[in-house]
Structure formats: structure tokens, C-alpha cells
Amino acid sequence: MRTILVCGIGASGTSAVAGCLHKLGCPMGLPGHLDQGEHYEDICFYNAFTQPIDWDGLKRRIADHRQPPVWGWKNTLTIKAIPGILNYLKGPRIVAVHRSMTASIRGRRDGRCPPGVYYTQQQAETWAIEAMAEYMRALRIAQVPILHVGFEDLLAEPAKIVQELAHFAFYDLPSAPQIQDAINHIDKDRVHA
Numbered sequence: 001m002r003t004i005l006v007c008g009i010g011a012s013g014t015s016a017v018a019g020c021l022h023k024l025g026c027p028m029g030l031p032g033h034l035d036q037g038e039h040y041e042d043i044c045f046y047n048a049f050t051q052p053i054d055w056d057g058l059k060r061r062i063a064d065h066r067q068p069p070v071w072g073w074k075n076t077l078t079i080k081a082i083p084g085i086l087n088y089l090k091g092p093r094i095v096a097v098h099r100s101m102t103a104s105i106r107g108r109r110d111g112r113c114p115p116g117v118y119y120t121q122q123q124a125e126t127w128a129i130e131a132m133a134e135y136m137r138a139l140r141i142a143q144v145p146i147l148h149v150g151f152e153d154l155l156a157e158p159a160k161i162v163q164e165l166a167h168f169a170f171y172d173l174p175s176a177p178q179i180q181d182a183i184n185h186i187d188k189d190r191v192h193a
Contacts, residue, residue, distance in 0.1 A: 096147070
């Protein structure tokens, strides 16, 4: 059993990477949240920034989940909770997605993260700095394998990054058609970048 946790600050490319993994054969999400569409929205049932995390509830949901050999979970809201969440996942690995700070700030300011909520430039900059600091702290103390993926690298060399994701996430490499589907997904996501 292996769990792939896709994480990053908002507007960093986590949806693109989660969609890529899904195309490779890694179902993304817990029960009731699987395959939510092309953008693979966050599973926002725990907000680690504003509410205490219901660890028992999370543990029950994971235990009840009939997991395939590899499954994934994307939630940008659990940055602060990464160390605790890892205790409840089987064979956890992290795909840490990074993007230029300017792009993340622009996504927050322009109402893409969260969708329809607009921030001033100063609010977006403050959010990005705080979120990035918390994200890097969480990654630093996580004691699991981590693959760092740059969103700009993903767009520039999709075939190379898809191969790296496949080697990192799966016990057996996905089929050639699945790999091509993942590359096509990245090419399509380029439009939303």
C-alpha cells in the first residue's frame, strides 16, 4: 500500500500534478471525493489553519477506504498538519509542488485561489510568504520520501517530469498510454497556467 500526498501552497500547480497522477492510474481522494473533475479540487474537510483536526475521524475515513496499491490525496489546506497526517497514512510519500512566488501571488490576487475570492496585492503577498514558510517547515520535518516538482519544469518538460512522477509513485510503471494521457493532461493544463 502506498499513499501519495500532493501538497503545495495555493495556486502552485497541485491540481495539475494531482490530475497527472490520476491519469497515471493513482485515484485521488478519500471516499466520496474521488475523481472530482479535471481540476481535482482540494479535499477540504479539514482546515488545518482555522480548526482543530479531527484525527480520529480522519483515521476512520482512511481505514474505511478500500485502497488500491497506490492512491493519492491532494489538499493544500493541510500544510500545517502534514506531520500528523503522515501517522495515519500507509506508505506515505509526498509530491511537493512548487511554483514561483509571483505566480502564486497572482493566482490569489486574481481570484483563482480560492476560486472567486479576490485579494489585494498586499494581502496576496502576505498570504504567500506565510504559507510558503509553513509549507517548507512542514516538509523539513516530514520523515518520508519527498519528490519536489516545479510547476514551471512540468510545463517545460512534461514527458520528463511525468516519468519522474511515475517512478516515484508506483510499484510498477504505468502503461505507455497512461503516461501519454498524463503528458496530454499537462499540455491541456498549460492553458490555465
